[in-house]
Amino acid sequence: MSGSSLAVADTPDQWLAGYFHTRAHLASRESDFHCNPACTRPGCRNISILVPVSLVDLLGVARHCQKSVAATYQRYYALGLFPHEQNDWIRKVALRLNKPCPFLEQDLCRIYPVRPLACVLFPEDLVRTGRFEIEAGKELFKEFLCLRSPMLLSPQRAEIVWRIKEMWEREMLISSYYLFNHGRCHLDVSNLTQEFLQVAATLGEAGALENPAPPNAIPNQVVELFFQKRLAGCQPFAGVGEKIALLDNREGQGQLLQLFQDDGLMQKLWRKWDDRDLVFRFAKGKLKSTRRSLLPHEYRFY
Ligand code: SF4
Numbered sequence: 581m582s583g584s585s586l587a588v589a590d591t592p593d594q595w596l597a598g599y600f601h602t603r604a605h606l607a608s609r610e611s612d613f614h615c616n617p618a619c620t621r622p623g624c625r626n627i628s629i630l631v632p633v634s635l636v637d638l639l640g641v642a643r644h645c646q647k648s649v650a651a652t653y654q655r656y657y658a659l660g661l662f663p664h665e666q667n668d669w670i671r672k673v674a675l676r677l678n679k680p681c682p683f684l685e686q687d688l689c690r691i692y693p694v695r696p697l698a699c700v701l702f703p704e705d706l707v708r709t710g711r712f713e714i715e716a717g718k719e720l721f722k723e724f725l726c727l728r729s730p731m732l733l734s735p736q737r738a739e740i741v742w743r744i745k746e747m748w749e750r751e752m753l754i755s756s757y758y759l760f761n762h763g764r765c766h767l768d769v770s771n772l773t774q775e776f777l778q779v780a781a782t783l784g785e786a787g788a789l790e791n792p793a794p795p796n797a798i799p800n801q802v803v804e805l806f807f808q809k810r811l812a813g814c815q816p817f818a819g820v821g822e823k824i825a826l827l828d829n830r831e832g833q834g835q836l837l838q839l840f841q842d843d844g845l846m847q848k849l850w851r852k853w854d855d856r857d858l859v860f861r862f863a864k865g866k867l868k869s870t871r872r873s874l875l876p877h878e879y880r881f882y
Pocket residue numbers: 623624631681682683684685688689690691692695696699
């Protein structure tokens with residue numbers, strides 16, 4: 581979605597109302613996908629499947645549940661660490677839903693009209709991007725009834741799913757910028773194996789880690805607990821709760837709206853994606869950042 585189409589609203593409240601209307605409309609338009617009633621909702625329950633959320637997702641839930649944004653965040657969300665597709669030692673820092681999802685009630689989504697775009701996109705975006713078969717074959721997804729047989733996507737729906745994905749990527753980038761004053765932020769955890777072993781011991785999970793641990797064998801719970809204890813209080817991750825609480829007032833929402841309407845900022849954030857990602861490392865009690873490419877060598881052109 582272009583910045584100009586976002587600029588139609590006059591006030592943050594009008595903008596949010598219009599934006600959520602568009603999101604809900606696109607979520608179902610031209611779609612033939614419906615959850616199988618026999619599905620046990622593994623995507624909503626499994627703690628190993630992380631659901632990233634944007635600040636817009638959070639604002640939508642607060643409005644839907646008629647609660648403050650601050651209270652909604654405290655109760656249902658956290659800063660999470662997401663694995664990187666191409667690098668086992670890299671985690672992306674972003675807001676996530678608590679798991680099992682607190683919004684699942686009697687196998688129904690209590691916030692369905694404003695559910696995160698990550699939930700809306702699954703599984704249709706796997707078909708659109710040609711990743712359906714690969715993901716369907718993974719152990720993590722073996723309980724997903726919707727992945728057991730091939731799925732078709734009409735060209736019209738594929739176009740809409742692409743638009744939703746664009747909205748989602750824009751929301752995630754702006755959220756990261758609002759919260760951390762940067763585009764996407766990553767953490768390189770390759771030097772923290774000993775620290776993870778200590779955290780795992782406190783959780784009784786030491787057996788799950790060998791030394792040196794294969795990176796994809798480190799339980800995310802261990803990495804996130806270390807992050808919460810040692811890193812979440814360091815800049816740029818400190819003060820996230822306070823920044824989110826600002827979204828309960830018109831000024832905070834106005835600031836977020838301004839970021840959404842700033843096409844120049846978006847272009848800058850897009851340009852920094854992948855070829856110059858911001859990567860933090862924790863060493864000697866300090867978080868330090870560098871800009872570097874997270875692409876595998878074969879995809880680099882400089
Ligand atoms: S928000 Fe709704 S669809 Fe998404 S994980 Fe939670 S219950 Fe499932």
